[in-house]
Amino acid sequence: MEHYRPAPGTLLQDLDTPCLLIDLDAVEHNFRLIADTYRDTVCKMRTHVKNLKSPILAHMQIRAGGTVGGVCAAKVAEAEVMVEGGITDVLIANEVVAHDKIVRLCSLAKRADMKVGIDNTQNLRELSEVAQAQGVTLGVLIEVDTSMHRAGIRRVEDGVELAKLAATLPGIAFRGLMSHQTLPGRPDKQTRLIEGRRFMQMCLDLKEAIEGAGIPVDIVSTGETWTYDIAADLPGVTEIQGGTYALMSASYGYMDEFAIAAKILGTIISTPRPGVAIGDVGVQALASPGGVLPSVEGMPGVTVETLHDEHIVLRTDGTTPLTVGDQFLLHSGQQDILVNRWDQYIAVRKGVVEAVWDIPARGCHH
Amino acid sequence: MERPIFKPIGTPVAQLDTPALVVDLALVEHNIATLHAFFQQREAKVRPHVTAHRCPALAHKQLAAGGTVGGISVTTVGEAEVFADHGFDNIFVANEVVTRQKIRRLCALARRASVIVAVDNPANVRDLSAAAAAHGVTLQVVVDMHTRLHRCGVEPGQPAVELARVVHAASHLELAGLMSYEGPILTTDPEALAAESRQCIQQVLDTRELLERAGLPVRMVSVGNTSNYEIAGTMPGVTEIPAGAYALLDARYGPHRPQFTPAAHVMTTVTSRPEPGTAIADAGQKAVSVDLGLPVAADLPGATVTSLSAEHCRLRLEGVVDATLRLGDTFWLIPYDIGTCANLYDYIHAVRDGHLETVWRVAARGQYR
Numbered sequence: 155m156e157h158y159r160p161a162p163g164t165l166l167q168d169l170d171t172p173c174l175l176i177d178l179d180a181v182e183h184n185f186r187l188i189a190d191t192y193r194d195t196v197c198k199m200r201t202h203v204k205n206l207k208s209p210i211l212a213h214m215q216i217r218a219g220g221t222v223g224g225v226c227a228a229k230v231a232e233a234e235v236m237v238e239g240g241i242t243d244v245l246i247a248n249e250v251v252a253h254d255k256i257v258r259l260c261s262l263a264k265r266a267d268m269k270v271g272i273d274n275t276q277n278l279r280e281l282s283e284v285a286q287a288q289g290v291t292l293g294v295l296i297e298v299d300t301s302m303h304r305a306g307i308r309r310v311e312d313g314v315e316l317a318k319l320a321a322t323l324p325g326i327a328f329r330g331l332m333s334h335q336t337l338p339g340r341p342d343k344q345t346r347l348i349e350g351r352r353f354m355q356m357c358l359d360l361k362e363a364i365e366g367a368g369i370p371v372d373i374v375s376t377g378e379t380w381t382y383d384i385a386a387d388l389p390g391v392t393e394i395q396g397g398t399y400a401l402m403s404a405s406y407g408y409m410d411e412f413a414i415a416a417k418i419l420g421t422i423i424s425t426p427r428p429g430v431a432i433g434d435v436g437v438q439a440l441a442s443p444g445g446v447l448p449s450v451e452g453m454p455g456v457t458v459e460t461l462h463d464e465h466i467v468l469r470t471d472g473t474t475p476l477t478v479g480d481q482f483l484l485h486s487g488q489q490d491i492l493v494n495r496w497d498q499y500i501a502v503r504k505g506v507v508e509a510v511w512d513i514p515a516r517g518c519h520h
Numbered sequence: 521m522e523r524p525i526f527k528p529i530g531t532p533v534a535q536l537d538t539p540a541l542v543v544d545l546a547l548v549e550h551n552i553a554t555l556h557a558f559f560q561q562r563e564a565k566v567r568p569h570v571t572a573h574r575c576p577a578l579a580h581k582q583l584a585a586g587g588t589v590g591g592i593s594v595t596t597v598g599e600a601e602v603f604a605d606h607g608f609d610n611i612f613v614a615n616e617v618v619t620r621q622k623i624r625r626l627c628a629l630a631r632r633a634s635v636i637v638a639v640d641n642p643a644n645v646r647d648l649s650a651a652a653a654a655h656g657v658t659l660q661v662v663v664d665m666h667t668r669l670h671r672c673g674v675e676p677g678q679p680a681v682e683l684a685r686v687v688h689a690a691s692h693l694e695l696a697g698l699m700s701y702e703g704p705i706l707t708t709d710p711e712a713l714a715a716e717s718r719q720c721i722q723q724v725l726d727t728r729e730l731l732e733r734a735g736l737p738v739r740m741v742s743v744g745n746t747s748n749y750e751i752a753g754t755m756p757g758v759t760e761i762p763a764g765a766y767a768l769l770d771a772r773y774g775p776h777r778p779q780f781t782p783a784a785h786v787m788t789t790v791t792s793r794p795e796p797g798t799a800i801a802d803a804g805q806k807a808v809s810v811d812l813g814l815p816v817a818a819d820l821p822g823a824t825v826t827s828l829s830a831e832h833c834r835l836r837l838e839g840v841v842d843a844t845l846r847l848g849d850t851f852w853l854i855p856y857d858i859g860t861c862a863n864l865y866d867y868i869h870a871v872r873d874g875h876l877e878t879v880w881r882v883a884a885r886g887q888y889r
Contacts, residue, residue, distance in 0.1 A: 170621040172888050228831040231523040251791045251848050254525050305792035305800045423618040424640050424672040432672050437811045438863050439888040464595045494806045497886055517522040519539050519807040
């Protein structure tokens with residue numbers, strides 16, 4: 155566990171590095187944008203805390219507005235951290251399978267409105283048995299595979315069968331449907347619109363089929379950062395599972411109405427050859443899934459050449475000279491993997507530390 | 521903080537909460553015994569590079585196995601502090617320490633441990649000297665040289681000699697010697713491995729000679745790693761090898777180092793069987809690092825890891841396993857790179873003969889400063 159707590163008022167230039175910064179102006183801008191987008195829509199935001207790992211940030215979006223009043227999480231342990239942090243409505247947007255974890259989920263249901271994804275009858279029956287034994291009711295949402303080829307049902311008839319079973323089992327409240335979409339690359343607005351609608355329509359088709367079987371569907375939880383504006387206008391969608399929008403990531407640069415709020419501050423520790431500078435932050439601290447490199451903020455002519463475990467190799471064409479002791483800022487390619495490697499956010503505004511926030515759900519992969 | 525359900529000692533491994541980082545004690549003991557035995561009767565010794573696992577309990581096992589310099593190697597001051605807190609008193613920070621705060625911490629650490637640090641820049645040497653004087657401590661310093669990996673380090677030969685002179689002349693610094701980290705040389709061709717290793721290390725040894733001729737003391741020459749320890753360890757003039765990956769091994773080193781066995785696995789549970797030929801499990805990129813490569817499914821014939829997303833592992837299944845692998849089943853992944861993977865966990869579940877024997881803290885996890 156790290157234990158670095160610079161005092162509020164500390165200047166950026168006096169911070170020890172590397173550290174994970176959160177730019178408060180940027181994150182507040184992102185939260186306001188969501189509040190404005192969903193102020194008058196049926197559809198609301200359910201912020202995904204797998205990206206934030208922090209109850210205070212979840213509360214900031216809920217207070218800003220535009221939300222369902224709750225969050226979604228990827229894991230039971232994350233949900234525990236959120237409930238301990240005062241959140242009372244959590245959707246685990248994932249299947250919870252092992253018996254231990256189902257027991258933990260049911261224990262949470264005594265304190266919060268808990269909902270979980272399902273894609274399998276055997277799992278649904280076990281959820282029912284444990285919920286019944288614990289005297290709780292679990293909300294369930296059928297996960298629909300729209301584009302990920304991951305978990306989730308593939309055929310409408312399978313979804314209807316699962317809904318019928320969920321509607322009859324004790325300890326289970328059938329609530330609706332969920333899905334998560336992916337679109338690789340940097341799509342333009344038109345492509346986002348067409349593909350986003352096509353994917354989410356698969357959820358809406360299943361909703362219609364289930365309702366046709368006489369089972370009410372009150373939640374359709376779909377959409378994410380790259381479809382947040384599309385889903386807001388799609389009748390039938392009740393909530394969006396946005397995560398990346400809050401702190402943003404270089405790979406979502408095409409969604410430029412959101413501001414980059416998560417940054418890594420590093421220091422040059424060596425300038426061994428002309429045009430080359432070595433920084434004190436590497437793959438361990440930055441995360442580089444699939445070899446995606448971070449980008450450098452505000453240093454014209456400086457590029458990232460490669461990452462080592464604890465070092466970054468920067469190249470400069472001379473426009474921005476780099477010397478030992480200089481600080482630099484990086485934007486990560488994948489924000490949630492980055493945050494999962496840190497114990498604290500150093501919250502800064504205009505170059506001054508305002509607060510230090512723990513990241514209590516870091517490492518909560520259970 | 522990782523929040524597993526801790527099971528009682530003696531629990532069968534398949535009942536551990538997943539995803540879990542599981543170490544097989546018999547295998548890790550075999551790996552340690554193999555490498556440390558090599559150094560028992562030699563002049564060169566191993567200095568376990570503990571950034572490879574960040575776990576003090578495991579590092580103590582390494583030092584207890586003999587064949588060592590009696591100390592460890594780390595990458596950051598924060599790691600050094602954690603290991604000092606766990607009883608290690610001979611610590612080599614094999615890296616440049618530059619910021620004011622870190623230099624102060626390094627000096628404070630030198631009051632309770634023998635501390636060695638690397639340099640590649642005269643201004644940094646002056647900063648270290650001034651801080652050591654102010655703290656009333658002596659820091660041992662090695663000159664870091666660039667031989668293969670295009671990272672930190674001065675050029676071998678005269679540039680290294682000049683920097684060594686600056687160190688030697690500085691008050692409160694003691695010139696200890698030279699280091700170069702040439703990085704893993706991963707090849708199955710023993711001749712290519714030997715040639716490339718010798719080519720790098722010889723530059724360090726040539727520089728050692730220059731230093732000695734100039735009347736500068738050299739008691740420490742740190743080169744080599746898990747990929748070439750047996751070559752580095754038999755070159756006269758090399759005093760220590762900061763090897764780390766050998767203890768737990770991983771899928772990256774595995775094919776090239778058959779004398780060791782992967783001893784660390786991530787145990788994961790099947791959470792979805794959405795269609796024939798596909799299984800989804802609960803260990804994604806937050807539980808198995810994919811920064812350097814994909815993990816490999818162990819002991820599950822017919823199963824191939826095709827991708828990991830943030831929270832999920834995707835398997836392609838062919839043959840019998842497609843019919844038999846069920847929801848709730850557990851299986852094992854060998855991480856591609858154990859260093860980045862161990863850094864995702866707070867706990868290592870250490871098992872023997874398939875049962876939990878102890879739980880170790882990954883106490884230096886997240887110590888990037």
